Amino acid sequence: MSSSIFTDVDQYIHELFIPEDEALNKTMDSISETGIPSISVSYTQGKLLFLLAKMSKPKRILEIGTLAGFSTIWLARALPAGGVLVSLELEQQHADIALKNIANAGLADKVQILVGPAGDSLDQMISGKTEPFDFIFIDADKPPYAEYFRQSLKLSKSGTVIVADNVVREGRILDKATTDEDAAGIARFNKLISQTPEVDASILQTVGEKLHDGIAIAIVK
Ligand code: SAH
Ligand code: DHB
Ligand code: MG
Numbered sequence: 001m002s003s004s005i006f007t008d009v010d011q012y013i014h015e016l017f018i019p020e021d022e023a024l025n026k027t028m029d030s031i032s033e034t035g036i037p038s039i040s041v042s043y044t045q046g047k048l049l050f051l052l053a054k055m056s057k058p059k060r061i062l063e064i065g066t067l068a069g070f071s072t073i074w075l076a077r078a079l080p081a082g083g084v085l086v087s088l089e090l091e092q093q094h095a096d097i098a099l100k101n102i103a104n105a106g107l108a109d110k111v112q113i114l115v116g117p118a119g120d121s122l123d124q125m126i127s128g129k130t131e132p133f134d135f136i137f138i139d140a141d142k143p144p145y146a147e148y149f150r151q152s153l154k155l156s157k158s159g160t161v162i163v164a165d166n167v168v169r170e171g172r173i174l175d176k177a178t179t180d181e182d183a184a185g186i187a188r189f190n191k192l193i194s195q196t197p198e199v200d201a202s203i204l205q206t207v208g209e210k211l212h213d214g215i216a217i218a219i220v221k
Helices: 005-017 022-034 043-055 070-076 092-104 118-127 145-154 169-174 181-194
Strands: 060-064 084-089 111-115 135-138 161-164 199-206 213-220
Touching (some): 022 092, 043 070, 043 135, 043 161, 043 213, 060 070, 060 145, 070 084, 070 092, 084 092, 084 118, 092 111, 135 145, 145 161, 145 181, 181 199, 181 213
Parallel strands (some): 060 084, 060 135, 084 111, 135 161
Antiparallel strands (some): 199 213
């Protein structure tokens, strides 16, 4: 990746605020070693997620899209003793890799991964009247983000914070005629959260190691 002022400042923030971390480094190594997609949040985005989660004083966190567990580890570290994180992942291979990384981070007792299509797992939790979550992170496949948001609302209560990754995609969400299904799905999600009266919401643009992107932040009224 070419260096720019944005990646240089991202590195500066990383060095200032994120100490060397064996569990996170090993998780990143597991991605390159196994050849699964290298699309985790960055270290600085992980720290931001951790802070946002901690602000919601969560006892229960839901994550949609586990991959190798990099964001899972950051989020689970925001839980108190006895807290729970449920993460939804389609691929058994990703879940297996993530479980090893999560155990290595000392978080196995807090984290449960449900393997299968997230939409089905969400429906099962909704019909099973699962206790609502305090913090929800949406980061799986992009076309059904709006559906994931609607389902997340049914697993929320007043004060639940919902954060979604990748909602800017270098501005591709601006192109109304796009044939990019990811960008179209995200634009639909962004419009939905802006028009959902049950939440206050906005988008934070981000730059750095992960290029120009953004996270949506919503709180249930
Ligand atoms: N949150 C992770 C990155 C997740 S990448 C991190 O930042 O560390 C997106 C993940 O969503 C991938 O592991 C992919 O397998 C998974 N995924 C894709 N489609 C899915 C679906 N329909 N249901 C659940 N997970 C899905
Ligand atoms: C990409 C990045 C992500 O954070 C993600 O969740 C999916 C895809 C990407 O860079 O392609
Ligand atoms: Mg993402």
